[in-house]
Amino acid sequence: MSLIPDESDKIESLRALIKDNNNIVAMLGVGMEIECGLKNLFSxxxxxxxxxxxxxxxxxxxxxxxxxxxxxxxxxxxxxxxxxREASPGPGYFAVKKLQEMGKLSACIVHNISGLADEAGIFNIIDIRGNIRVNECPKCYRGYSLKYMKESKGxxxxxxxxxxxxxxxLLRGEMMRNDLMTMAADAVRDASMVLILGTKMNDPLVSSFLQYYEGEHVALITLHKHFSDDLAEICIHGKVDEILPQVI
Known part of the structure; x- marks a missing residue:
């Protein structure tokens, strides 16, 4: 991918920032799912x-x-x-996993339900809205696989x-789980850096967690420009799948 000089400078700055921080929290938005071929059902x-x-x-x-x-x-x-829906984790997810392998990722807050972060092998995931790979009987609490759910009739x-x-x-009309919200807020509060991927700075979930952040280093990689981009210390416009692997 050809980068204009300003983008190249930002990539170098982000690379240096990641090098200097060992307690990074990543927030993964719907844009990462879309890059993997999933459609946004609410578009x-x-x-x-x-x-x-x-x-x-x-x-x-x-x-x-x-x-x-x-x-x-x-x-x-x-x-x-x-x-x-058929999709597999893209390079962006595996770049996040590499952060984990480098010992720099303390938590991964996921705003989507696809389970792609889990499939990529990322640990310390906080699935704010749940995960399609987690299914259980409300009576005996026995767990059932995604394969079972797909293959069952009716x-x-x-x-x-x-x-x-x-x-x-999380279905529409349901409250988010307090324990997950607390875990995410605590992770952001304790982070040395927050990396926001595939969403906007003013996304309600992003802004609700960033209010707890006490540090100075917020980086954003997102495809589309938005007026809230300036709230990030570093903002790079482009696909997470293309940019993050260059940085890590």
């Missing part, structure tokens, strides 16, 4: 397509109320639009209890 284009196909918006279909009252229709949507049922298995993802 205007996808919202239109989904409403045309299902007669309801993604917000309605992917809600706690819809899951509770119309499980069959929920799973029709969930399996096709979320579980059956509503996935617990083998023992014969009750619907609950995907441990």
């Amino acid at each position: 205007s284009e996808e919202c239109y397509r989904i409403e045309e196909e299902y007669g309801l918006s993604p917000e309605e279909l992917f809600s706690a109320a819809f899951y509770t009252t119309k499980k069959q229709k929920f799973y029709n949507f969930y399996k096709k639009e979320i579980l059956d 509503i996935p049922l617990c083998r023992e209890c014969q009750v619907p298995i609950r995907p441990r993802v």
